[in-house]
Amino acid sequence: xxxxxxxxxxxxxxPESLTQARSTYCPGCHHGIITRIIGQTIDELGIAERxxxxxxxxxxxxxxxxxxxxxxxAAHGRASAVATGLKRARPDLVVFSYQxxxxxxxxxxxxxxHAANRGENITVxxxxxxxxGMTGGEMAPTxxxxxxxATTPDGRDPATTGYPIRFSELxxxxxxPVYVTRQALYDTRRIxxxxxxxxxxxxxQVEGRGYSLVEILATCPTNWHMSPIQSNQHVADTVTKVFxxxxxxxxxx
Amino acid sequence: xxxRYLLRGNEAxxxxxxxxxxxxxxxxxxxxxxELVEHMAHNMPRLGRTFIQAESEVAxxxxxxGAAAAxxxxxxxxxxxxxxxxxxxxxxxxxxxxxxVIVNVVRGGPGLGNIAPSQxxxxxxxxxxxxxxxxMIVLGPSTVPEAGELTMLAFDLADRYRTPVMIxxxxxxxxxMEPVELPAPIDMASLPAKEWAATGARGREPNxxxxxDLSPDNLKKMNLALQAKYAEIRKNEVRYEEAETxxxxxxxxxxxxxxxxxxxxxxxxxxxxxxxxxxRPITLWPYPYEPLRALxxxxxxxxxxxxxxxxxxxxxxxxxxxxxxxxxxxxxxxxVPTPKEILTEVRKHAR
Amino acid sequence: xxxxxxxxxxxxxxxxxxxxxxxPQKVLASSGTLNNSGYDVVHMKNPDACVGCAFCALTxxxxxxxxxxxxxxx
Numbered sequence: 001x002x003x004x005x006x007x008x009x010x011x012x013x014x015p016e017s018l019t020q021a022r023s024t025y026c027p028g029c030h031h032g033i034i035t036r037i038i039g040q041t042i043d044e045l046g047i048a049e050r051x052x053x054x055x056x057x058x059x060x061x062x063x064x065x066x067x068x069x070x071x072x073x074a075a076h077g078r079a080s081a082v083a084t085g086l087k088r089a090r091p092d093l094v095v096f097s098y099q100x101x102x103x104x105x106x107x108x109x110x111x112x113x114h115a116a117n118r119g120e121n122i123t124v125x126x127x128x129x130x131x132x133g134m135t136g137g138e139m140a141p142t143x144x145x146x147x148x149x150a151t152t153p154d155g156r157d158p159a160t161t162g163y164p165i166r167f168s169e170l171x172x173x174x175x176x177p178v179y180v181t182r183q184a185l186y187d188t189r190r191i192x193x194x195x196x197x198x199x200x201x202x203x204x205q206v207e208g209r210g211y212s213l214v215e216i217l218a219t220c221p222t223n224w225h226m227s228p229i230q231s232n233q234h235v236a237d238t239v240t241k242v243f244x245x246x247x248x249x250x251x252x253x
Numbered sequence: 254x255x256x257r258y259l260l261r262g263n264e265a266x267x268x269x270x271x272x273x274x275x276x277x278x279x280x281x282x283x284x285x286x287x288e289l290v291e292h293m294a295h296n297m298p299r300l301g302r303t304f305i306q307a308e309s310e311v312a313x314x315x316x317x318x319g320a321a322a323a324x325x326x327x328x329x330x331x332x333x334x335x336x337x338x339x340x341x342x343x344x345x346x347x348x349x350x351x352x353x354v355i356v357n358v359v360r361g362g363p364g365l366g367n368i369a370p371s372q373x374x375x376x377x378x379x380x381x382x383x384x385x386x387x388x389m390i391v392l393g394p395s396t397v398p399e400a401g402e403l404t405m406l407a408f409d410l411a412d413r414y415r416t417p418v419m420i421x422x423x424x425x426x427x428x429x430m431e432p433v434e435l436p437a438p439i440d441m442a443s444l445p446a447k448e449w450a451a452t453g454a455r456g457r458e459p460n461x462x463x464x465x466d467l468s469p470d471n472l473k474k475m476n477l478a479l480q481a482k483y484a485e486i487r488k489n490e491v492r493y494e495e496a497e498t499x500x501x502x503x504x505x506x507x508x509x510x511x512x513x514x515x516x517x518x519x520x521x522x523x524x525x526x527x528x529x530x531x532x533r534p535i536t537l538w539p540y541p542y543e544p545l546r547a548l549x550x551x552x553x554x555x556x557x558x559x560x561x562x563x564x565x566x567x568x569x570x571x572x573x574x575x576x577x578x579x580x581x582x583x584x585x586x587x588x589v590p591t592p593k594e595i596l597t598e599v600r601k602h603a604r
Numbered sequence: 605x606x607x608x609x610x611x612x613x614x615x616x617x618x619x620x621x622x623x624x625x626x627x628p629q630k631v632l633a634s635s636g637t638l639n640n641s642g643y644d645v646v647h648m649k650n651p652d653a654c655v656g657c658a659f660c661a662l663t664x665x666x667x668x669x670x671x672x673x674x675x676x677x678x
Binding site: 007221229 | 608609611615616618619620621622625626643651656658659661662663664665666667669670671672673674675
Binding site: 048049050051052054055061064067068069070071072073074075078081082083084085086087088089090093110111113114118 | 276277279303305307308311312313315316317318319320321322323324325327341342345451453454455456459460462463464465
């Protein structure tokens with residue numbers, strides 16, 4: 001007997017605040033999950049008409065295509081500074097920057113740290129997949145020791161390239177941020193936890209609390225040379241050992 | 254009603270920006286434009302406006318990018334080495350069609366150079382500076398009052414053409430004090446709404462502000478639109494001043510502080526019977542090629558005087574071509590040429 | 605009558621298999637049918653087992669899945 005979905009309750013669908021544009025990400029890439037979580041958060045908070053997204057440089061350079069809200073494309077690493085200017089000009093708007101590990105934790109180090117240190121009332125989504133996806137799989141500041149990338153062909157050697165930077169821990173040292181957390185997406189429980197964290201980070205801004213950072217451990221199956229399933233397992237077993245999950249700062253409610 | 258003050262060039266620029274409705278100002282301190290930052294730090298918060306001492310010039314110009322995208326009038330200022338750091342952001346502003354005002358109080362270069370007056374950033378300002386096929390409007394004030402007036406104009410031009418506009422001053426102008434009449438603050442409500450700004454997609458399609466398109470065909474279209482805008486600016490916005498050129502055999506071409514010194518040279522030369530005039534570009538981009546060319550047809554010699562190794566000289570020669578002699582006299586390293594030195598150079602070319 | 609239904613947007617699906625692994629009821633599988641982008645689209649191989657938990661849709665990076673659940677009688 002054919003199923004009549006018209007008589008059923010829709011329990012999961014595309015968030016209203018996302019456009020119909022198809023994602024440009026590779027199969028199994030977590031960027032798409034994060035996009036959906038942000039869209040769902042914007043829906044739940046009812047803020048689409050006053051939200052401005054700031055897209056970085058990297059695989060998520062097209063982020064402005066996915067959201068049904070105003071958006072800016074920022075120079076590589078500068079999204080937190082751009083968010084600062086925009087939010088100070090229009091404090092009534094909800095401003096989020098979406099930044100990868102190269103953008104946020106390498107080329108944008110100064111802008112990232114100082115926006116956090118000023119306690120800008122913005123929401124930063126920091127996607128840490130330990131690699132430079134768009135340029136072809138080069139080393140990121142967060143690349144694990146021993147990890148093979150296009151620019152560490154023999155594996156990352158701390159003697160010449162240092163260690164993976166725990167950037168959220170650096171930010172957590174500052175007095176101003178109200179919420180700094182590290183989340184993952186390797187199973188449904190983590191996805192639900194991450195969804196709560198993203199919502200909290202936006203809620204903080206809406207309530208005028210100040211700077212919130214959600215670091216999300218994501219996969220890059222293409223450049224990790226793993227299947228999407230293997231990639232999830234790798235995050236669960238290995239990446240979380242270097243980048244432990246959980247809240248680093250949670251001030252106030 | 255206009256109010257009269259005794260101000261440094263840096264202060265006149267800052268106060269005029271406030272009166273032009275600058276809502277957000279971002280900068281990193283650098284000499285010789287420190288008074289500009291300090292004036293803004295003191296006054297902007299008292300007016301309920303935004304002042305941020307940014308972590309770097311790179312951050313400051315990107316804060317400008319964000320504020321400009323939100324549709325408010327915004328400005329940053331710096332001096333030569335800091336302006337080099339802002340080039341990335343200026344290119345993005347131009348590419349994304351965002352209005353902003355950037356002040357460069359030029360000091361000696363290259364590298365760390367020194368903090369003395371110079372005009373050695375002319376190429377950087379008028380030929381691009383950052384990456385890509387873009388221009389910004391470049392205004393070269395010659396006196397403290399004019400620095401104020403051109404700052405007010407800069408905000409209007411930036412909004413009208415949705416483009417970054419640079420005030421190209423120098424350390425002499427920044428530090429010098431003069432009586433200035435400041436206009437009343439503009440009525441912000443009189444400014445046209447910026448329909449393109451990122452202010453929240455309420456009852457309209459989202460506004461997307463970017464300088465990016467992977468499709469070569471589309472990026473070519475973006476570039477053609479920019480070039481069409483530049484053609485419009487070249488047609489409408491060329492500004493210059495001529496002094497004592499009617500009967501001149503020789504003219505000096507100079508801008509900024511050097512033009513002010515050259516005015517004294519014109520008086521001194523005339524006193525000894527040399528028919529000397531002055532041609533002073535006010536817009537350094539768009540450059541007043543046509544009027545200078547017309548003037549070159551009537552004189553023997555067009556002497557370029559600059560505090561550089563001869564940067565504007567290239568534009569002078571483009572304008573004059575073979576119509577007149579085009580000698581050059583310049584100073585570098587932060588040395589300001591004296592009227593007497595310039596007059597000595599003028600005498601060499603007098604009939 | 606199943607308690608849940610997963611509707612797949614075949615042109616969005618990239619066949620990554622994350623939903624297949626996430627489904628606690630082993631409802632989903634590759635269909636063997638390629639979409640216009642050349643991806644092997646997921647389908648409900650075992651529809652009767654679906655409880656409409658939406659774990660599949662939670663993990664889908666391409667928002668290719670909609671999930672419906674039987675209305676609970678009031």
